[in-house]
Amino acid sequence: MLDVHVVYAHRVRRYSVALANVAGWELKLEEDHAVCWQEIYADWHRVERRMTMMLKEVAELLEQGWTIAPASQ
Numbered sequence: 001m002l003d004v005h006v007v008y009a010h011r012v013r014r015y016s017v018a019l020a021n022v023a024g025w026e027l028k029l030e031e032d033h034a035v036c037w038q039e040i041y042a043d044w045h046r047v048e049r050r051m052t053m054m055l056k057e058v059a060e061l062l063e064q065g066w067t068i069a070p071a072s073q
Contacts, residue, residue, distance in 0.1 A: 001025070002051060004058055008066040015054045017047065027054070 002017040013031050020026040024042035027050050028035060041047045062068070 002054070005069040006058055006061050006066040007069045008061070008064075012069070013061070015058060017051055027051070029054070
């Protein structure tokens with residue numbers, strides 16, 4: 001659903017949203033390949049709100065000089 005990698009120098013952040021089986025959706029932020037936070041939501045409206053916040057943060061990072069990287073990084 002969402003899988004965005006942003007990089008700056010040697011730092012990497014990954015924002016992801018994926019189905020979590022019958023439990024709902026898993027939202028996760030990883031920084032330098034370590035999980036910073038991970039949540040599972042059953043309510044799609046909460047997922048939408050959190051995704052909006054995630055995409056806003058990505059936009060702010062891009063303004064600061066971070067770049068979008070291929071998912072394989």
